[in-house]
Amino acid sequence: MPDYIQLLESKLSPNQKQALNAMTDVARARGITVFLTGGAVRDIVSGASVRDLDITVQANPLKFKKDLEKAGFAITGEHEPSQTVYLRFDKQARVEISASRTENFPKPARPEYKPAGILEDLRRRDFTANAMALSLNEGSWGLMLDPLNGMADISSRQLRLVGNYGFLEDPVRMVRATRLISRTGWEMEERTKARYDNAKSEGVISAITAVQRGYELEEIAYEEEPLQVMKALETEGWMEHLSPAWNSRSVDAQGLERLHERLVQLLMAGLHPDPSAAQFRLLTAKLSSSHLAALKRLFVRSDLLKQAQALDEDAKKILQQISAKDAAKPSQLWKLLHSAKQDAVLWLFFTGKGVTIQNRFENFFTKWPEARQKIPNAILQDMRILPDVEGYAELLDKLTFAFMDGELPNEEAIRKFAEPYSPPAPPPPVIVRRARAVKRVVDPKGKAKGKKAAKKAEEAAEEISLAAEANGVAPGPVAELAAASPTAKAAGGKGASAKTVVAEPLAAKSVSKAPTKVAEKPGASKQVAKAEALPAKAAAPEKKKPESSKLAAGKPVAKGASGAKNGSKSTTVIKTAKVTKKANGAVKSGAKASHTEATSRTKKPAKSSARTHVSAKPAHKAVTRKTSAFSAKKVGKHAVKPAAKKATAPSRKKSSTKPVMKSKGKASAKTSGKKKSGR
Secondary structure: OOOHHHHHHHHOOHHHHHHHHHHHHHHHHOOOOEEEEOHHHHHHHHOOOOOOEEEEEOOOHHHHHHHHHHOOEEEEEEEOOOOEEEEEEOOOEEEEEEEOEEEEEEEOOEEEEEEOOHHHHHHOOOEHHHOOEEEOOOOOOOOEEOOOOHHHHHHOOEEOEOOOOHHHHOOHHHHHHHHHHHHHOOEEOHHHHHHHHHHHHHOHHHHOOHHHHHHHHHHHHOOOOHHHHHHHHHHHOOHHHHOOOOOHHHOOHHHHHHHHHHHHHHHHOOOOOOOHHHHHHHHOOOOOHHHHHHHHHHOOOOHHHHHHHHHHHHHHHHHHHHHOHHHOOHHHHHHHHHHOOHHHHHHHHHHOOOHHHHHHHHHHHHHHHHHHHOOOHHHHHHOOOOOOOOOHHHHHHHHHHHHHOOOOOOHHHHHHHHHHHOOOOOOOOOOOOOOOOOOOOEOOOOOEOHHHHHHHHHHHHHHHHHHHHHOOOOOHHHHHHHHOOHHHHHHOOOOOOOOOOOOOOEEOOOOOOOOOOOOOOOOOHHHOOOOOEEOOOOOOOOOOOOOHHHHHHOOOOOOOOOOOOOOOOEEEEEEOOOOOOOOOOOOOOOOOOOEEEEEEOOOOOOOOOOOOOOOOOOOOOOOOOEOOHHHHHHHHHHOOOOOOOOOOOOOHHHHHOHHHHHHHHHHHHHHHHHHHHHO
């Protein structure tokens, strides 16, 4: 089932659409049902061009002619017995509106009319192809009515009579059949052909009325191939009954052919002239004035004759406008020809013989298609100017005119011209990033090491904090450094606060209370992290205490306790080795060991601030300090001997808690004793 609403939109010309909408508005305002019927529906379904619009209403259109005139229709004729009004809308669309009715023929060509519904109106028509209707009413727009199966006859391209006595009741139907067959190339259905031959042989054609004769003669001028139709009517003998003086011999055949060539050019350029008036001038070119006057008196509609007489005057006006300076540019010529009367433009193009006129029309036919093809769709898309943007059609017309006049030579000019129509760029998309899953370190055996590494890092941080407290240094920065280390974050699983500690050289103001770890696990010499110290500003005196008992017990030695009793100068030289740092893939850097010699004479030991350096290696490996032999030779008997490398390392918990606390306690006791002795 075809979409008839879409066919109405695609097959009708813009002017015909406007006429149809205006007609439906008038009918709805008066509460009248309205249908598109007859030849218009046949042409829409068959794919032919729609020549005129046949409208059927269930009312008398003669009673609301004023409403039609207010809607923009011009009344060109009327037939009161059949309640038919002939209209023209905007000088382009021809419309015929009639009341739905039934017809009864007591005599040939003498019908009696009665009001009826739309289905009865369709059944009284001539052929099944013309007995269809499309609803134009609200709620049923586009509904097809086909009570006599006219769609099948259109598909088979044949004419079929609605009634068995159609040609005898109304003989003018034989003229219509000949005209339709000549235009469409269809054939009459077998029974219809037999009835046609019988009616022709009986000579019932002589019963047609003057109104029917004038209507059929005028229809010849509205045909697309009028000369072909006229010759077909002559062959059947119908022209002798319609108008004996008007035949194919009175036609300017060459001029008619040239007119059709000009018409095709204008149609391709976007103009839609009505050629009927120009065709009538050429169809009657060789007809005498008396015969022409008699022919004009037969016409039911007056608009064709008025348009034919006004062609010369309208063409002169257009010629003056084209020759003026206002039409010097191609775009100005284009606007002028589209705003002028289309049938007058066709007549000027056909009759104009001057070089100027022909050159102007040649530019019109060549510049317009080329300019339309130059529209840069890629640039418009890049500027976000799409068909749904407001003013898109207006921009296309302006671009076309600019290209016609050569005002846009490059891409920069095009972008500048189209910039006002470019919508703002859309906001950037919001990207929601998902948190990465923390990977746990797995050894070759498949055991997870994340929790162990986290536990060791926490223990190492605890040792650092306790050592810093013992030395009088705030533990906050060191602990935070250990927790924030990239290596620590990468080593453990979820919720790990500190996995490893990054080594950092820190400057110490005093080393009097700094505990020294001398224990080391056997076989771990290659993985020992060596501490690095910056030069101290003031070294505190160091007291020496016998180490034998503490070494035997496996405890760290607290340096700087013995030398202070005698009040003698004490010198301690601490040699620190290179420190290897590994934090978040940093490059290995080594620092040369520095020798620091500090000498002080104080009755009261100075408070020291020592910042401890811890290796980025795993926290369970002990940190050792070596006393250089060079410093021992220099200070003589006051030197501190280096601790044994192979001393047994204490357990992690003991080395991180108890030795530091004891060292702190002893140091505080000796300090208090010195205070008393000094007093």
